[in-house]
Amino acid sequence: MWEKDFWQQVPGLVVSEVVDLLFPARCLLCEQALDQPFHVPLYCVSCREQITPPLEGTCYRCGIRLPFRVDGEHGVPLVNRSQTRQGCPDCRRKKWAFDRTVAVASYEGRWREHVYRLKRPHHSADAFQAGKLLGERLIECEWWSEYHALVPLPVHWRRRWTRGFNQAEKIAEGIATVIPMPIITGAIVANKYARKQGTLVASARLANVQNSMKLGPRAAELRQQQVILVDDVLTTGSTANVAARLCRQAGARRVAVAVVARAGRF
Ligand SMILES: [Zn+2]
Ligand SMILES: [Zn+2]
Numbered sequence: 001m002w003e004k005d006f007w008q009q010v011p012g013l014v015v016s017e018v019v020d021l022l023f024p025a026r027c028l029l030c031e032q033a034l035d036q037p038f039h040v041p042l043y044c045v046s047c048r049e050q051i052t053p054p055l056e057g058t059c060y061r062c063g064i065r066l067p068f069r070v071d072g073e074h075g076v077p078l079v080n081r082s083q084t085r086q087g088c089p090d091c092r093r094k095k096w097a098f099d100r101t102v103a104v105a106s107y108e109g110r111w112r113e114h115v116y117r118l119k120r121p122h123h124s125a126d127a128f129q130a131g132k133l134l135g136e137r138l139i140e141c142e143w144w145s146e147y148h149a150l151v152p153l154p155v156h157w158r159r160r161w162t163r164g165f166n167q168a169e170k171i172a173e174g175i176a177t178v179i180p181m182p183i184i185t186g187a188i189v190a191n192k193y194a195r196k197q198g199t200l201v202a203s204a205r206l207a208n209v210q211n212s213m214k215l216g217p218r219a220a221e222l223r224q225q226q227v228i229l230v231d232d233v234l235t236t237g238s239t240a241n242v243a244a245r246l247c248r249q250a251g252a253r254r255v256a257v258a259v260v261a262r263a264g265r266f
Contacts (some may be wrong), residue, residue: 007016012077016244018237021159024231024233025041025042027044029043029044029114030044030047032114041130043051043129045204051105052104052105055082055137057108057139058221059090059101060086060101061086061098061101062234063090063103063259064088064089064265066079091237092176094241097245098241098256099256100141100256101259101262102137102256105262106261106263107262107263109128115260117235118167119163122164124167128170128173128174130169131173131175131177131230134174135177135221139179144179146226147181147226149225150181150182150183150227151183151184151187151227151230151243151247152170153171153213153239153243154168154213168231169185171260175258184218184222185218186216186218187219187222189213189216207237209238212241213243221254224252226253226256227247228258231257232260233259234263235263236262257259
């Protein structure tokens with residue numbers, strides 16, 4: 001079956017470029033036709049401006065939207081990003097194993113619907129596009145160039161099998177088109193089929209998350225590295241924290257988190 005082998009060898013990026021050329025690009029949020037080259041994320045300028053908060057208005061450590069005092073037409077941040085290097089008042093007590101977080105946008109409105117969609121079967125191209133946007137957001141952060149590799153959070157094989165892909169890997173592939181950085185998959189792997197968090201009480205949830213991952217066959221590659229964990233949504237931060245702790249166990253010097261959406265508000 002040479003055809004099958006051939007298509008398996010064509011990198012995902014090339015396939016998506018061909019698709020972009022064949023079908024005129026439309027904004028993935030408002031469907032307005034886009035007049036932009038294929039390497040630019042498929043979101044129009046007006047949608048991007050609407051969804052993306054200024055980086056200054058987010059916590060350096062956990063990525064949450066910082067509180068604003070509404071002052072005339074403009075919001076004035078009550079806490080500055082520069083004051084949150086050790087964490088905002090909300091996350092300072094949580095002892096994160098990661099040092100910093102960046103998110104494209106808050107997990108709300110149209111962006112929430114889009115991010116929810118990108119882990120459904122056949123939506124890997126959306127995850128890839130959201131990853132490109134995240135790559136551009138990382139470039140806004142002064143620290144991205146100090147990091148060496150992207151580490152996508154794992155999903156259990158059963159979930160991967162029903163979905164057809166790991167959305168965190170697709171997001172990482174999107175980031176890597178913007179900032180050339182190796183992707184280490186298999187450094188952290190899913191441990192068992194974690195139960196749906198929603199069905200568990202709080203204490204069981206934490207144990208469920210803590211047991212959901214372990215170091216994998218490529219963990220040695222994290223040694224002495226500064227790595228960026230990649231996932232779709234950061235909600236309580238406990239999943240990213242478990243993954244970050246594993247990276248530190250494997251010898252990573254520093255761990256950052258990059259997500260396409262940050263749930264919750266201060
Ligand atoms: Zn749009
Ligand atoms: Zn914070």
